Amino acid sequence: CDVVGLGRPTTVNPEAADSLLTARQNTLTVPDAALPMPGWLARTGRAKSFLSALELQWHNTQLHRLGAGAEPDPTVGPWITALRLLKNNGVDAFRRRRSA
Numbered sequence: 001c002d003v004v005g006l007g008r009p010t011t012v013n014p015e016a017a018d019s020l021l022t023a024r025q026n027t028l029t030v031p032d033a034a035l036p037m038p039g040w041l042a043r044t045g046r047a048k049s050f051l052s053a054l055e056l057q058w059h060n061t062q063l064h065r066l067g068a069g070a071e072p073d074p075t076v077g078p079w080i081t082a083l084r085l086l087k088n089n090g091v092d093a094f095r096r097r098r099s100a
């Protein structure tokens with residue numbers, strides 16, 4: 001249980017686990033990649049799905065940067081991330097797969 005929650009912070013700070021184990025840090029934080037939207041809209045099922053996919057895409061972008069030998073870029077904004085999400089997955093990724 002001590003290592004649960006290391007994945008996403010590690011995408012921005014590859015030394016996150018070492019910082020925790022050597023007591024240089026007590027907590028790990030991750031930048032918020034959410035698009036600003038009204039609360040009533042953010043609570044809808046489709047918006048929740050989109051925001052989850054957006055957050056996953058943001059972390060995926062950071063992992064790709066690390067894999068390419070570049071440093072993570074926590075300043076990548078939610079709009080750029082949303083465009084990458086649509087480019088990588090297309091609009092069909094957000095269509096319902098089951099009947100209502």
